[in-house]
Amino acid sequence: MTRSLEFVATDALDILQRHGLDSFEALWQIEAELVDEPNAARGGRSSVGRLELEDANGRSHVFYLKRQANYLIRHLRRPLGQTTAGREFFNIQRFAQLGIPALDAACFGERRQGRYRQALLLTRGLEGYRPLDSWFEDWPTLGYRLQNDLLIAAATLVKRLHNQGIVHNCLYPKHIFLxxxxxxxxxxxxxxxxxxAHIFSPWGRMRDLDALNxxxxxxxxxxxxxxxxxxxDKPRVDAEVRYWINRVERRSSKKRMRHEAGGRQS
Structure with a gap:
């Protein structure tokens, strides 16, 4: 594999080589515009930066570079920990196999540097897409037809995810790009x-719908x-629809009340 990177997408290799970024070390060291404050948690650190690179034809390509040190998640299959970048790369590949539209990985790599487990994940920018919360900011001006089309697309995407027995576990409008x-x-x-995976219980799906609601x-x-x-996938309201609406609304109301109570105490 290209200079210690475990994966490089075929359509990204030329542009990375053109800028000398086809190695773990080069990507680890490059200056990138931070898109958010670095996250210091899980006993480690994670940051996301934006890169804009030109190809041989002068066309600009946007990438997002996630870099992590000892930023781990632990689960039954990986009790000693897995980098969250590695977990996301696994899910990107899995979603592609299952036909769930998601972001595209340009490259991925992991290495050990002394006591640090480092990982990086480079993904392509979603050209022309906007997160759902950005669409919501313009909601009153969009018109009924476009509003309806956006909600249809979002509902269809979430349904496709859940029908594959997978839950997102952090399904906010900013994570749905349209x-x-x-x-x-x-x-x-x-x-x-x-x-x-969350195959046998509806509660994972309920959490996703609650967070989105x-x-x-x-x-x-x-x-x-x-x-x-x-x-x-219902043509009209029935008992099942009422059940899901009531459960989601009840859960959302409890979360809002706890949040408001916490705000009053602080």
């Missing part, structure tokens, strides 16, 4: 590090109902 296309609305998921303030009540009908 784009207008000639043939409709394109939809993709990002931030896959917490995704996992609480963070989605713009859609009207009728639009939320439309989303649930699409998600459950």
């Amino acid at each position: 784009r207008q296309r000639d043939d409709g609305i394109g939809a993709r998921l990002i931030d896959l590090e917490k995704c996992r 609480r963070r989605s303030l713009a859609p009207r009540r009728t639009q939320r109902l439309r989303f649930m009908l699409l998600y459950l």
